[in-house]
Amino acid sequence: MKLWHSRRIPVMRFRSVLRLLKFNFVGGIGMFVQLVALALFRSGWHFPYLPATALAVEMAVIHNFLWHERFTWRDRPSVDPRESLKRFLKFNATNGAVSIVGNLLIMRALVGGLGINYIAANLVAVAVCSVLNFLLSDRLVFPEMQARSSSVLRSE
Numbered sequence: 001m002k003l004w005h006s007r008r009i010p011v012m013r014f015r016s017v018l019r020l021l022k023f024n025f026v027g028g029i030g031m032f033v034q035l036v037a038l039a040l041f042r043s044g045w046h047f048p049y050l051p052a053t054a055l056a057v058e059m060a061v062i063h064n065f066l067w068h069e070r071f072t073w074r075d076r077p078s079v080d081p082r083e084s085l086k087r088f089l090k091f092n093a094t095n096g097a098v099s100i101v102g103n104l105l106i107m108r109a110l111v112g113g114l115g116i117n118y119i120a121a122n123l124v125a126v127a128v129c130s131v132l133n134f135l136l137s138d139r140l141v142f143p144e145m146q147a148r149s150s151s152v153l154r155s156e
Helices: 002-044 049-072 081-113 118-141 145-155
Strands: none
Touching: 002 049, 002 118, 049 081, 049 118, 081 118
């Protein structure tokens, strides 16, 4: 038992590190989506920086959910379209809320308070929010099959 356990731990750590790398890869692309949207809303269409930030973050949240479901957590698939929709709503309620509220607060402090460039401030905001978002996604939005099974049994 002890030998099996000692071999299992490194495999679990490797999977966690690999998943975190995938999460950050998708998040990096999502950050690009967010920055392009922010620049378009702010510089192209002259939206105020806070509404522009909220819209850009939501675009990135939608993008990230689609990729996380199909790439980052592909080993934890939805059982049907309803579960996928529930996951999307959870992702928006957790990652979306953390990202939008976190981005708005950090943008307000850095841009509105300190006069930092809105693109640089947005990069800081994204980095700060990403750690909490990974944990929320891994535990709540895309739970392991064992956790999903027990929560399904309790709700029936």
